[in-house]
Structure formats: structure tokens, C-alpha cells
Amino acid sequence: MSKMLLRRAAMSIPILLAVSVLVFMMIHLMPGDPARIIAGDSATEEDIAMVRTTLGLDKPVVTQYAVYMANVFKGDLGTSLRTHRPVVDEIKVRLPNTIRLAAVAMVLSVVFGVAIGVISASRPYSWADSASMVGALVGVSMPTFYLGLMLMLLFSVKLGWVPLLADNSLKSMILPAVTLGARSLALLARMTRSSMLEVLNQDYILASRAQGLPGNVILYSRALKNSMTTILTVAGLEFGHLMAGAVVTEQVFAWPGIGRLIVESIWARDFPVVQASVLIIAVAFVLINLLTDILYTVVNPRVRFR
Amino acid sequence: MEKNPAAGAPIAVDRPLLDIADLSVEYRTFDGVVSAVNGLNLSIGAGENLGLVGETGAGKTTTALTVLKLLPPRVGFVTGGRVVFEGRDLLRAPEHDMQTVRGNRISMIFQNPMTSLNPVFTVEQQIQGVLMQHQHLSKEEAKERVGAMLELVGISRRRALEYPHQFSGGMRQRVSIAIALSCNPKLLIADEPTTALDVTIQAQVLKLMNDLKSQFNTSTIMITHDLGIVAENCDTVAVMYAGTVVERAPVKDLFEDPRHPYTVGLFGSLPDPDSTKERLDPIPGSPPDPMALPAGCHFAPRCRKKRPECDEARPVLRQTAAGHYVMCHLAREDAGAGTGTGVGADAGVSSAGGDAR
Numbered sequence A: 001m002s003k004m005l006l007r008r009a010a011m012s013i014p015i016l017l018a019v020s021v022l023v024f025m026m027i028h029l030m031p032g033d034p035a036r037i038i039a040g041d042s043a044t045e046e047d048i049a050m051v052r053t054t055l056g057l058d059k060p061v062v063t064q065y066a067v068y069m070a071n072v073f074k075g076d077l078g079t080s081l082r083t084h085r086p087v088v089d090e091i092k093v094r095l096p097n098t099i100r101l102a103a104v105a106m107v108l109s110v111v112f113g114v115a116i117g118v119i120s121a122s123r124p125y126s127w128a129d130s131a132s133m134v135g136a137l138v139g140v141s142m143p144t145f146y147l148g149l150m151l152m153l154l155f156s157v158k159l160g161w162v163p164l165l166a167d168n169s170l171k172s173m174i175l176p177a178v179t180l181g182a183r184s185l186a187l188l189a190r191m192t193r194s195s196m197l198e199v200l201n202q203d204y205i206l207a208s209r210a211q212g213l214p215g216n217v218i219l220y221s222r223a224l225k226n227s228m229t230t231i232l233t234v235a236g237l238e239f240g241h242l243m244a245g246a247v248v249t250e251q252v253f254a255w256p257g258i259g260r261l262i263v264e265s266i267w268a269r270d271f272p273v274v275q276a277s278v279l280i281i282a283v284a285f286v287l288i289n290l291l292t293d294i295l296y297t298v299v300n301p302r303v304r305f306r
Numbered sequence B: 001m002e003k004n005p006a007a008g009a010p011i012a013v014d015r016p017l018l019d020i021a022d023l024s025v026e027y028r029t030f031d032g033v034v035s036a037v038n039g040l041n042l043s044i045g046a047g048e049n050l051g052l053v054g055e056t057g058a059g060k061t062t063t064a065l066t067v068l069k070l071l072p073p074r075v076g077f078v079t080g081g082r083v084v085f086e087g088r089d090l091l092r093a094p095e096h097d098m099q100t101v102r103g104n105r106i107s108m109i110f111q112n113p114m115t116s117l118n119p120v121f122t123v124e125q126q127i128q129g130v131l132m133q134h135q136h137l138s139k140e141e142a143k144e145r146v147g148a149m150l151e152l153v154g155i156s157r158r159r160a161l162e163y164p165h166q167f168s169g170g171m172r173q174r175v176s177i178a179i180a181l182s183c184n185p186k187l188l189i190a191d192e193p194t195t196a197l198d199v200t201i202q203a204q205v206l207k208l209m210n211d212l213k214s215q216f217n218t219s220t221i222m223i224t225h226d227l228g229i230v231a232e233n234c235d236t237v238a239v240m241y242a243g244t245v246v247e248r249a250p251v252k253d254l255f256e257d258p259r260h261p262y263t264v265g266l267f268g269s270l271p272d273p274d275s276t277k278e279r280l281d282p283i284p285g286s287p288p289d290p291m292a293l294p295a296g297c298h299f300a301p302r303c304r305k306k307r308p309e310c311d312e313a314r315p316v317l318r319q320t321a322a323g324h325y326v327m328c329h330l331a332r333e334d335a336g337a338g339t340g341t342g343v344g345a346d347a348g349v350s351s352a353g354g355d356a357r
Ligand SMILES: Nc1ncnc2c1ncn2[C@@H]1O[C@H](COP(=O)(O)OP(=O)(O)O)[C@@H](O)[C@H]1O
Pocket: B027, B029, B034, B035, B036, B054, B055, B056, B057, B058, B059, B060, B061, B062, B063, B072, B075, B290
């Protein structure tokens, strides 16, 4: 069991390396002279030269990468061109906000998504099932920014139930979390339903009915545990997507997270901050997937003993 | 065929444990209505071991599922009849009462041990689940009972915490037997319990079932398409064809004196162990389409003894000798005794005799 997990963890290392190369290369993939772009339109030649030396852009690419990675491992993600503070400090302020938002969105979407999926599967083609699945289809296809604006218009502007802008209260978190989690909730509801329908058709479910087990025990214990592998896969992938989705949601709700930091930094051409933020999101994505694999072995004994 | 020691044992006909009368079941599918069970009569006494034989599609599994009221929802429908168990009609019992019958008074073992155990629960959790559902036991008592049940079916109690995929097919079927017998049911329905197993394992599992059902004094319905299994494990046998019982008799009587042309044909198509040459003489044709059953006798299109009236009227199940029932227009003439009204099983069918379905 632990051997399998070690192998799985080892597999993340090349993925992380590839991610770091890609993130590092971003600056060189931009058309034109990176130093000139970063320095901005109104920059003088001296400014550009200064940017070039501060960022080490005059050295060979391989050397630049080696230096960058060495610094990353020392916990040094560079210095912000905008605030002249260490990037790590900028991120330290913003990252917890994003994690909090993503976690609340995730809990909302898992709890409601799975519940809706199970209830739909237990009464297929009923009124409740059809309504949920139409809702889920809308949820999957609705663009995040549009949903965010609509929710804001209704609940903040028209009804005044929740504050318009983030003020760190739990109440101000509801709309951003719903907006961010809507897609995952809808997707989880659909995947849970289809997985449960398949499980409920299995012989062992008929056998447990023949044993006299009550309907809710069969549904929420005997059947749901079999669907857990599917649910976890989707939830794990979606949690990764939530980090990326945060960029849009945080922008709509002016939520001071890492997604907003990326957008602000892009406008300010604060390249070290963009680079570091993207790297952090990518690492989080890989780690969440690793965590998902570990959880698999908890719910699925066939994986555990292989 | 080996002789069955239990054959000829008295059969309780007065007040059977389970009495199925005039049962009809259909599946309503997109393609049409499948008449899976058509006016079936069958009863089983306390302690009786009944073999239910018939080809694939004869309606054996459907009959078993109907007894437990586990037909697939929105597809399977009972269109008539009664299933009286311990004096009350299960077809009219509410779902909540059925939950106290299933796994407790009536248990079922399914055909495929590879798919009938839940893959993500340990063997202990699965046996314990039934025990805790039906009996007032503490967790410790239940765990102890799980260990005892496992040993009873020949599995070490140390394996209680293992998952189904860690057991072989034969071992899994033993686990299913442990689950089925854990609440000491009055009736055990085993739906082709050994069909999916190797021949050697088959014999072991059947022996285990035989030992346990006498120990637990459980009546059994052994569903099979193997007459050899019936000969060795059952007291009585009912032969099913196109959703109905066409002949029912003590095992010895049926093997020595089959009366229904279909049963006669079944024996004709068996290889004869006493003769040197293979005596394979299968019944010509195939069973009728359950979506378009013949108007008269369902066996008529394949019957060698068919008469003109066979296409008009469906025969009823009648007693032709003590404990021997046959559903054939000829049975009356062949019979030495009891050509009048049959006992028990005959009762409700007579009115249906005149017109088809
Ligand atoms: N879920 C179902 N939907 C439609 N038809 C079914 C279903 N289950 C069984 N049948 C049909 O009902 C008839 C009896 O099937 P079954 O009871 O499984 O027979 P047996 O167990 O004797 O092989 C067959 O014609 C079969 O195709």
C-alpha cells in the first residue's frame, strides 16, 4: 500500500519540474524583448537595461532557470517590480484568502452536488430528478463571470441580503463561494447520479435488498460507498480547477486572493509575481491530485491491495 | 441417476410453508410485454427440498424475485395470483413488512458469486449487516456470530476482515450461504447457486448447503437447469416451461415415471449413463416467444403427442397420482388415480382452463 503511494508521489516530481520549466519559460515565450515589455512603454533605455540586469535576463536561459530554481528552493520567489517587496510576502497575504474561498466552495459543491446526485439516482426520471439535471446542465454551461454578476445583481443590489464587496465576513463569502463552486456542484451532481444509477443496477444491490436492508441504508451506505471512487476523482480534479476559477471569481467580487493578485500583476507587468502565483496554483493542483489518489485507497479496497 | 435417500418422504400439503397460486408476472419493456410467469402454481411444505428446473428463460428467477417482491421497479409487474407465506399473502404485504421477511424468514442466494457480494465492504460487515438488521444483538454479539457463521461454512474467522475480491468464487458462494442462513430463515431460495462454479467446487458447495439446511431445518427451493443436481439434493421437483409449472412430483416418481411430454423429452435429451451409446434426442424446436405465447397449451408447437384440442384450450395442473401433478390434456387419461379435482395447486386454475391467458 505505502509502496504504491510512494511510487505515485515520485511520479509528481517530473510533473512539478515540467510545470516549473513552463512557468519559467512564460517570460521568454512573450513576443519581443521581455525586458522592454516588462519595463513598459514609457521606459527609457536605462530603465530597460536595469530591468534586464535585475531579472538576470542578460544571462543564458539555462543559467537563469538554475538560479531561479535554486532561489525557489530557498523560499525566495523574487521581488515584486511594483511594490519592491519580496513576492513571498505578497503571496502570503493573498493565498489564505483564496484557499478559504476555494475550500468553502468545495464543501458547498461536494455536499450539495453529491446529495442532489444521490436523490436524483434514487428516483430516476421523476420530477425532482429532471429538475435537478436541467439545473445541473445550466450550472455546467453558465460562464462564471455571468453567474457572478447575476447573483450580485439579485442578492446584493436588488435584495441587499449580502454585502456587495468582500469585507472578510462569512456573509460576504457566500456569493463568491457559490459562484466559484457552481460548476463543480453541477458536475458532481451529474457524475454522482450516473455513477449511482450504475451501482444501483448491480447484483450486490439486489442481494442487499434480498437481505432485508432498508432503502436508505442501501442508498447511502451500500451503494454510495461504491460511487465514492468516481465522486473523489471528480472532486479532486474540480478542486484544482477551483484554484484557476478563482482568477475570474475574485475579479468579479473584488476578492483579495491570489487570482486577483495575478490579474493586478499582469496589468502592472509585475512579472515575478505572476510567475510565482501561477507556480503556486500549479503546485496546488498537483498536490490535490496526489491527495485524491491517497483517498482512493481509503474508499476502494481493490486499489489498496493491488 | 443416483437414488435420492429423501425421496418419498411425506410432504406437507395441508398447510404449506409457501403457496404460490395462479401467479402471473410480466415485464413491460420498450419492445413489448414479456409474459415471464403465466398462471404458476407451486407450494412447498416445511422442511421440504424442492428442485425447480427449467431452461433459461423459463421464468425461474422471476418466480423467485416475485416471492421476495424484488421485481425491477417500473418494469416487472405481478398481474395476478397469490404468494402465501406462513399464512399471509406477501403480494399484499407493505414494503416495510417485506423488509422483515427478506433475509430473515426467506433468504436468497444468487447465481453469480463474483457479482453478488458488495466489493467495498468486508465479509464481516456484510454478514453483520443482516444480523443487526433482523436480530437484537450488540455489536460484540454480532461479531461473534459472524465468526461462528464463517466457521460453519468452512472459512476461518480470521478472514472476516477481508474483502470479497480476496476470496475465490467457491469461497464467495460460501460467504453468501453464511449471509443467507445467518438469521435462520424458514425458506432458502438458491438461484442456480453453483452454475458459475467449477464442477469440483460445485459438489463441495452443494454438500455444504445440504448439511446446513438439515441442521437449520430450512426448506429450500433449489433453482437449477441440471437434473443431476435435483436427483442428489431434492425431495420433490417442479418442472417449469414458458412461465408455468408443467409437472411436479417426488423426485423418484418424476425420474421413473415422467408424464408431461416436455419432461419426457428432457430425459430423452440427457446422455444415458447406463447405455454405451450416447442417447441424445433433444426436443425439436425452441421455447415460445414470451411476447407472443400460443393460445392453447404453451408446449403444443413442440409436442409429439399434440391433439386438436391442445391448440384451443390451455390444460390445467391436475393430480394424476399421490403428489404427482401434470399440466397436460393427456394426463387425465394416462392417470391411474385422482382424475377429478386436484388438491391444493389445482384449485384456482380450473376457470382459466377454458380460454387462453
Ligand atoms: N428485467 C427484465 N426485463 C425484461 N424481460 C426480462 C427481465 N428479466 C427477465 N426477463 C425475461 O423474462 C423471462 C423469464 O426470465 P427469467 O425469470 O430470468 O428466467 P430463468 O431464470 O428461468 O432463466 C425471459 O424471457 C427473460 O428474457
